[in-house]
Amino acid sequence: MTRISLISLRLLVLLLGALLGRAALAQACCSASNPTEFGVVGPCQHAAIATQIGYQSYSGTYDETGKNHKLTGMSPQDATLLIGGGWRPLRGPVQIQAALPLRWQQRAYPTMASQSAVGVGDAAVALRWTALEDKMTGVLAGEPGMYLPFLDLAAGVKMPTGRATEDGNPDKAGADVTGDGAWQVTATVRVLKYVTRQHAFGIGADYSHQFDRSVPDGNGGKSKFAKGDSLEVRGTWLQLHGMYWSWGAFASYLMGADAHQAGVAVPDSAVRHFRVGASVTRVLSLPAWETTLGVALDPWWQDGARNVPYVGPSVSLSLRRNFL
Amino acid sequence: MGLVRMHRVWTAATLLTLAACGSTQGSSGVAPAKDAQTIQDSAPDATSNAGADVAPDLAPDVPDQPDVPAVANDVSTLPIVPSDNGTFAARFLRTPEPPTPSGDVLEMLLMDTTGALLPGATVKATPWMPAMGHGSPKTPVVVDDGGGHYTITNLLFTMPGKWQLRVDVSTPGAQDRFTIIYAIQ
Numbered sequence: 001m002t003r004i005s006l007i008s009l010r011l012l013v014l015l016l017g018a019l020l021g022r023a024a025l026a027q028a029c030c031s032a033s034n035p036t037e038f039g040v041v042g043p044c045q046h047a048a049i050a051t052q053i054g055y056q057s058y059s060g061t062y063d064e065t066g067k068n069h070k071l072t073g074m075s076p077q078d079a080t081l082l083i084g085g086g087w088r089p090l091r092g093p094v095q096i097q098a099a100l101p102l103r104w105q106q107r108a109y110p111t112m113a114s115q116s117a118v119g120v121g122d123a124a125v126a127l128r129w130t131a132l133e134d135k136m137t138g139v140l141a142g143e144p145g146m147y148l149p150f151l152d153l154a155a156g157v158k159m160p161t162g163r164a165t166e167d168g169n170p171d172k173a174g175a176d177v178t179g180d181g182a183w184q185v186t187a188t189v190r191v192l193k194y195v196t197r198q199h200a201f202g203i204g205a206d207y208s209h210q211f212d213r214s215v216p217d218g219n220g221g222k223s224k225f226a227k228g229d230s231l232e233v234r235g236t237w238l239q240l241h242g243m244y245w246s247w248g249a250f251a252s253y254l255m256g257a258d259a260h261q262a263g264v265a266v267p268d269s270a271v272r273h274f275r276v277g278a279s280v281t282r283v284l285s286l287p288a289w290e291t292t293l294g295v296a297l298d299p300w301w302q303d304g305a306r307n308v309p310y311v312g313p314s315v316s317l318s319l320r321r322n323f324l
Numbered sequence: 325m326g327l328v329r330m331h332r333v334w335t336a337a338t339l340l341t342l343a344a345c346g347s348t349q350g351s352s353g354v355a356p357a358k359d360a361q362t363i364q365d366s367a368p369d370a371t372s373n374a375g376a377d378v379a380p381d382l383a384p385d386v387p388d389q390p391d392v393p394a395v396a397n398d399v400s401t402l403p404i405v406p407s408d409n410g411t412f413a414a415r416f417l418r419t420p421e422p423p424t425p426s427g428d429v430l431e432m433l434l435m436d437t438t439g440a441l442l443p444g445a446t447v448k449a450t451p452w453m454p455a456m457g458h459g460s461p462k463t464p465v466v467v468d469d470g471g472g473h474y475t476i477t478n479l480l481f482t483m484p485g486k487w488q489l490r491v492d493v494s495t496p497g498a499q500d501r502f503t504i505i506y507a508i509q
Binding site: 109169 | 425427450452454456459462463480482485486507
């Protein structure tokens with residue numbers, strides 16, 4: 001455990017200055033934390049380091065009209081090892097977060113040998129400010145300030161540290177493409193309210209903007225391409241069960257505008273994506289260690305998404321070390 | 325099987341002539357543009373998308389496009405598709421149908437606007453996924469089989485979704501592109 005702690009601290013230092021691109025939710029203090037987020041430092045914690053292994057097998061795709069198709073010509077699957085954490089440099093309401101994915105991807109096509117590759121994905125860093133803190137007593141406690149929720153504001157950057165499509169190895173058939181190839185910034189707002197000491201509800205939104213990247217223009221030159229700005233809204237529910245267990249669920253909906261190439265909107269490129277998930281967290285050693293098992297589902301019905309190449313169930317298992 | 329559809333209306337009498345003849349040779353002249361609707365109504369390979377900025381789509385699941393009878397393994401009997409700017413025309417045979425992520429073959433019988441076959445053209449094919457802004461890691465191979473017949477292989481579409489296969493054709497003094505839609509699942 002000591003060795004793991006040292007490794008964790010080193011990784012934390014390496015990832016310093018960064019912030020997790022995906023917004024995080026305020027967590028219960030020194031108790032079972034919110035299982036739907038990764039690497040967020042709880043209110044009374046000084047730092048946290050976390051790792052997560054996730055697996056997703058894709059079974060369908062959504063086209064630009066919202067029509068769901070079963071994948072018949074390929075059978076892709078991904079596994080991601082996510083390493084990251086957070087740190088409060090001044091032990092105050094501001095924390096720095098970072099996450100770095102290591103991706104294993106397999107792509108199988110009918111007329112080709114199955115290809116797989118491992119590579120670093122796009123790293124993310126973020127700066128997060130907890131503007132308001134919930135007393136976590138519930139709204140019936142009769143205490144001053146009992147209606148105040150957690151309010152978190154964050155700004156993050158996703159960096160193109162992964163391999164972009166245009167840099168892919170022809171023999172890998174896309175299995176080695178682990179990144180978007182573009183910088184992206186995200187602004188986040190999260191509100192979480194403990195309505196009782198055990199139950200919390202949250203809402204939040206992420207607004208993301210992807211910067212241009214150079215892509216072939218089809219005429220031997222280059223042009224600028226960027227995915228459209230996106231807004232993802234998310235609702236969460238969390239229940240604490242004693243000091244050692246918690247579980248929760250979330251639903252999110254992402255709306256992305258049309259992509260642009262050479263300053264012109266690409267027709268039929270807008271994205272919609274609904275997703276739900278649930279997870280359960282177990283504190284292994286209070287307050288230091290905890291583990292979370294999570295599942296997430298993509299829609300399978302018509303119009304559940306648009307322009308989402310891969311959909312399918314995913315499962316993840318994370319291990320987290322908290323530092324007070 | 326080659327189930328072929330077409331989104332763009334042939335803009336003038338070339339379509340009338342070629343569609344009516346069902347031949348790759350011997351057409352002549354250019355009819356007035358006003359004849360295009362007549363051509364569209366009469367030609368089995370024309371569609372209602374007159375003037376629409378839509379690429380030729382060989383996919384079978386476009387709801388507003390009528391299925392076009394196709395003769396397997398005989399590209400010369402398939403409907404004629406104009407290039408994006410009308411500089412060339414071609415018949416395409418895509419196998420298999422519907423398209424798959426890898427291993428597909430596209431045959432092209434290339435013609436000029438009079439319907440004369442065009443051997444010896446420089447042909448380049450490029451897969452492109454517009455919504456994602458990327459192409460394919462593999463470069464398609466184009467073989468000039470002679471007689472205006474070209475075969476495109478080594479196609480790889482690495483992701484489900486709507487792809488374009490951009491077939492750029494150049495001859496002395498002319499160049500244009502065929503943009504063919506591949507709906508990959």
